[in-house]
Amino acid sequence: MITATIDGQKVSFKEKTTILKAAKNLGIEIPTLCYNEVIKPYSACRICVVEVSLNGRTKIAASCSTEIEEGMTIKTDSLRVMNARKIVAELLLGRAPDSPQVKEIALLYGVKESRFKSDTPQKCILCGLCVRACDEIVGVSAISFINRGPEREVATPFKEISSTCIQCGTCAYVCPTGSITIEDVLNRKVIHSEMTLGPTTAIRVPSLQSTPNVPYIDTDACIHFKTGNCEICKVYCEREAINYDMKEEIVDVDVGSIVISTGYDLFDSSKLPQFGYGRYPNVVDSIQFEKLCHASGPTGGKILLENGKPPERIAIVHCVGSRDEKYKKYCSRVCCMYAMKFAHLVHEKTDAEIFEFYIDMRAFGKGFEEFYHRMLEEGVNFIRGKVAEVTDGAVTKAEEGKLIVRCEDTLIGRVRRIPVDMVVLCPAMIPRKDAEEVMKIFGLTKSADGFIREQHPKLAPVSTDSDGIFLAGACQGPKDIPDSVTQGAGAAGAVLSLGKVFAMEPIYSFIDEELCAGCKICISVCPYDAISYDDEKHISRVDEMMCKGCGSCVAACPGGVAVQKGFRDEQIFSEIEGILFA
Amino acid sequence: MNDNNDFSPKIVGFLCRWCSYQGADLAGTSRIEYPPNLIPIRVMCSGRVDPVFVMKAFSEGADGVMIFGCHPGDCHYKEGNYKAIRRFHLLKKMLNQFGIEDERFRLEWVSAAEGDLFAEIVKDASEKIKSLGPLNWKERVGV
Numbered sequence: 001m002i003t004a005t006i007d008g009q010k011v012s013f014k015e016k017t018t019i020l021k022a023a024k025n026l027g028i029e030i031p032t033l034c035y036n037e038v039i040k041p042y043s044a045c046r047i048c049v050v051e052v053s054l055n056g057r058t059k060i061a062a063s064c065s066t067e068i069e070e071g072m073t074i075k076t077d078s079l080r081v082m083n084a085r086k087i088v089a090e091l092l093l094g095r096a097p098d099s100p101q102v103k104e105i106a107l108l109y110g111v112k113e114s115r116f117k118s119d120t121p122q123k124c125i126l127c128g129l130c131v132r133a134c135d136e137i138v139g140v141s142a143i144s145f146i147n148r149g150p151e152r153e154v155a156t157p158f159k160e161i162s163s164t165c166i167q168c169g170t171c172a173y174v175c176p177t178g179s180i181t182i183e184d185v186l187n188r189k190v191i192h193s194e195m196t197l198g199p200t201t202a203i204r205v206p207s208l209q210s211t212p213n214v215p216y217i218d219t220d221a222c223i224h225f226k227t228g229n230c231e232i233c234k235v236y237c238e239r240e241a242i243n244y245d246m247k248e249e250i251v252d253v254d255v256g257s258i259v260i261s262t263g264y265d266l267f268d269s270s271k272l273p274q275f276g277y278g279r280y281p282n283v284v285d286s287i288q289f290e291k292l293c294h295a296s297g298p299t300g301g302k303i304l305l306e307n308g309k310p311p312e313r314i315a316i317v318h319c320v321g322s323r324d325e326k327y328k329k330y331c332s333r334v335c336c337m338y339a340m341k342f343a344h345l346v347h348e349k350t351d352a353e354i355f356e357f358y359i360d361m362r363a364f365g366k367g368f369e370e371f372y373h374r375m376l377e378e379g380v381n382f383i384r385g386k387v388a389e390v391t392d393g394a395v396t397k398a399e400e401g402k403l404i405v406r407c408e409d410t411l412i413g414r415v416r417r418i419p420v421d422m423v424v425l426c427p428a429m430i431p432r433k434d435a436e437e438v439m440k441i442f443g444l445t446k447s448a449d450g451f452i453r454e455q456h457p458k459l460a461p462v463s464t465d466s467d468g469i470f471l472a473g474a475c476q477g478p479k480d481i482p483d484s485v486t487q488g489a490g491a492a493g494a495v496l497s498l499g500k501v502f503a504m505e506p507i508y509s510f511i512d513e514e515l516c517a518g519c520k521i522c523i524s525v526c527p528y529d530a531i532s533y534d535d536e537k538h539i540s541r542v543d544e545m546m547c548k549g550c551g552s553c554v555a556a557c558p559g560g561v562a563v564q565k566g567f568r569d570e571q572i573f574s575e576i577e578g579i580l581f582a
Numbered sequence: 583m584n585d586n587n588d589f590s591p592k593i594v595g596f597l598c599r600w601c602s603y604q605g606a607d608l609a610g611t612s613r614i615e616y617p618p619n620l621i622p623i624r625v626m627c628s629g630r631v632d633p634v635f636v637m638k639a640f641s642e643g644a645d646g647v648m649i650f651g652c653h654p655g656d657c658h659y660k661e662g663n664y665k666a667i668r669r670f671h672l673l674k675k676m677l678n679q680f681g682i683e684d685e686r687f688r689l690e691w692v693s694a695a696e697g698d699l700f701a702e703i704v705k706d707a708s709e710k711i712k713s714l715g716p717l718n719w720k721e722r723v724g725v
Contacts, residue, residue: 527662
């Protein structure tokens with residue numbers, strides 16, 4: 001046990017501890033700039049200095065790297081310490097007069113201006129955190145200190161663009177003064193990017209409502225998977241729950257029935273360039289707007305434009321890609337109601353004027369029409385007409401700096417230009433991009449609108465043509481939450497009612513054993529391997545339980561020996577004769 | 583040979599129960615108008631259609647025969663429609679040699695959601711076979 005005194009308090013530690021950590025344990029905060037708890041200390045900035053007395057000798061030492069020794073007396077707030085820190089702050093301020101973090105620390109010691117003036121004032125205080133982070137955490141050492149004396153700086157070898165840098169951003173993340181920034185040199189126009197992703201880390205929970213609500217590691221972004229280093233998340237995880245070796249497993253599960261509920265995708269509004277999606281800032285689609293309104297979203301639920309200000313006028317455009325001869329002919333069912341929900345939220349959260357551009361108002365459900373009337377009373381401007389385009393080309397002074405929505409107002413018979421700050425698009429609900437693959441795997445068919453086809457729209461809305469495979473939710477067609485839940489319950493009921501009785505086809509095939517020559521052609525054409533060859537009798541035999549009644553074997557049999565119940569050759573001949581009689 | 587004004591062709595259609603028959607049904611429930619010349623025979627799969635059926639139909643007096651199945655890759659019984667393709671091409675060659683024109687024997691893919699396609703195909707086939715005239719098989723072979 002090592003015992004020392006900090007600011008008059010006795011402390012004891014079992015293992016080697018720095019003064020900084022020991023003080024923190026006691027609740028004593030010592031300011032730092034170049035210190036980071038997961039990186040080896042360097043003591044470059046000197047702001048953390050304290051007074052250390054041992055064996056009769058006293059000195060000023062950096063608390064971040066000096067370890068406690070038996071019998072040490074430490075003072076973190078003596079006059080000598082304050083004076084030392086004051087000079088350090090003044091020196092740092094001379095070097096980095098514009099850094100908010102340095103200014104803040106200087107102010108702690110009453111330093112507002114520095115008598116030391118640098119020829120090259122900058123934000124970098126040569127603390128070396130970026131260098132150490134790149135070396136220790138990331139493990140690639142892409143940057144280091146170069147030159148000495150006044151020329152000393154942090155750079156890549158020969159100041160050339162580094163091929164070792166993995167663009168992880170750790171250096172920018174640890175820099176205490178904001179001296180290092182990340183720039184997108186491709187100059188992509190990123191519109192409301194925070195609304196789709198938000199700032200993220202490589203280990204993250206996908207969203208507040210994820211199930212299960214645990215983080216996952218995005219191995220494409222994770223430094224450990226690139227360089228083998230870091231592992232900081234493991235250091236911090238008290239439950240030791242992090243395992244970098246977990247691999248995707250493909251598991252074979254034997255089941256009796258399957259419910260397909262693979263969902264939908266949203267139509268890509270950039271396919272309709274006239275609405276300006278992806279071109280103008282403040283043109284967003286419904287999912288992005290939903291994230292904006294959500295308390296767990298990037299703005300904490302505040303409806304804001306890209307410049308951070310609240311909008312004064314918002315346009316909500318219905319039927320983007322829906323009810324359109326050129327894109328999707330069908331109605332996406334949910335958009336009228338959520339568009340009105342958006343209008344209501346905007347009304348609640350802001351003072352903005354709201355314009356809704358619709359073709360028809362589809363308020364078909366329980367309480368829906370009443371909600372529409374409420375929106376009318378709240379003063380939402382409903383304009384019946386398709387939006388021709390969204391443009392930033394101002395024609396009058398009032399339109400400058402705004403997005404102008406051009407539409408035909410069919411109820412008053414005029415073409416209108418309505419300047420707004422923000423446009424929310426309601427895109428069509430479309431089948432998921434892998435829906436065709438899913439259909440192929442499960443042997444399902446497609447409806448005319450591209451969604452998965454139910455067995456019968458009225459009599460079997462949750463089953464499919466494939467026995468034991470059921471449908472639920474938007475994969476079968478656009479629908480809202482109540483309808484999805486209903487269909488899900490229906491599918492579950494259908495599964496549960498399957499029971500323990502096995503239904504077989506009454507139209508199975510069988511082979512006349514007396515006449516069969518054993519050519520095995522039927523075996524080669526059966527898609528279900530339902531026919532087996534009897535080696536003793538040299539004939540083929542159909543397993544009635546496996547036979548699905550397709551009749552391939554019957555048509556293929558050269559001897560006419562395979563027969564399908566209900567579809568025998570003679571029966572079909574009778575039908576032909578009947579049709580062509582007279 | 584061509585009495586187009588009065589002649590209404592008799593076309594026998596073999597429709598698979600899963601895709602094309604449901605597609606034809608959809609044409610009906612959608613009230614799509616199309617010529618009444620095709621009379622459907624339902625089989626479980628287009629792969630059930632034996633070439634003998636086609637020949638029987640022509641020999642009994644059909645002016646045209648059509649086989650309808652699921653789109654390739656979508657057969658309810660996995661590959662039945664591929665068998666139909668193989669038989670169709672060989673059979674057509676043989677029928678040509680008997681003087682039965684190409685337009686009288688067709689293989690078409692119609693899915694259960696394609697009611698309008700079914701109607702269009704039947705309309706097209708009826709018109710083409712009407713302009714070809716009746717086959718009159720029994721007279722031709724002297725039966």
